[in-house]
Amino acid sequence: MDHSAEPAEAAVEAVPEATRPAEADRVGYGRPPETTRFKKGQSGNPKGRPKGVLNVATLFTKTLREKVVVNENGRRKTVTKLEAALKQLVNKAASGDLRACGQLVELARESEAQQNLPGAGHPAIGEFDQEVINGIMQRFQGPEGEGREQTQTQESPEVDSQ
Numbered sequence: 001m002d003h004s005a006e007p008a009e010a011a012v013e014a015v016p017e018a019t020r021p022a023e024a025d026r027v028g029y030g031r032p033p034e035t036t037r038f039k040k041g042q043s044g045n046p047k048g049r050p051k052g053v054l055n056v057a058t059l060f061t062k063t064l065r066e067k068v069v070v071n072e073n074g075r076r077k078t079v080t081k082l083e084a085a086l087k088q089l090v091n092k093a094a095s096g097d098l099r100a101c102g103q104l105v106e107l108a109r110e111s112e113a114q115q116n117l118p119g120a121g122h123p124a125i126g127e128f129d130q131e132v133i134n135g136i137m138q139r140f141q142g143p144e145g146e147g148r149e150q151t152q153t154q155e156s157p158e159v160d161s162q
Contacts, residue, residue: 027033038044054062064082071077079087089107092100125133 025034064080064085066081067078068081068084069076069078070084070087089100089104093104
């Protein structure tokens with residue numbers, strides 16, 4: 001059986017190097033043939049989304065911000081489409097439409113949850129909060145004794161002036 005293995009090895013060695021594929025020409029997993037690879041400077045999706053075409057979210061927001069004229073209490077008033085739709089929803093819910101009432105409650109919950117997200121409310125830090133943060137940072141930066149003395153000397157003139 002050892003003799004049958006030797007001719008196979010000899011056959012591999014007998015193939016001249018000129019006929020073996022070069023390292024760049026190899027085809028396999030992650031190496032498609034060169035003829036099917038993307039050409040340099042050519043997009044893989046040439047007929048993709050054209051420039052200037054809006055996505056659904058942008059188009060939806062743009063449409064809701066458009067102005068419409070409504071008659072309210074006998075007077076003409078210009079409001080956004082979103083505001084007009086919300087007024088209609090509230091009016092239907094107030095008249096007893098259960099579906100509109102459910103939609104209104106769900107909308108109120110979603111908007112309240114959106115407002116309660118951290119960072120959404122007040123992105124600016126107040127003066128007092130900034131002073132507290134500065135004091136904490138100074139305590140962490142220096143040794144314990146020095147950090148406390150510096151914080152007390154810096155805060156006391158500011159507190160007295162107020």
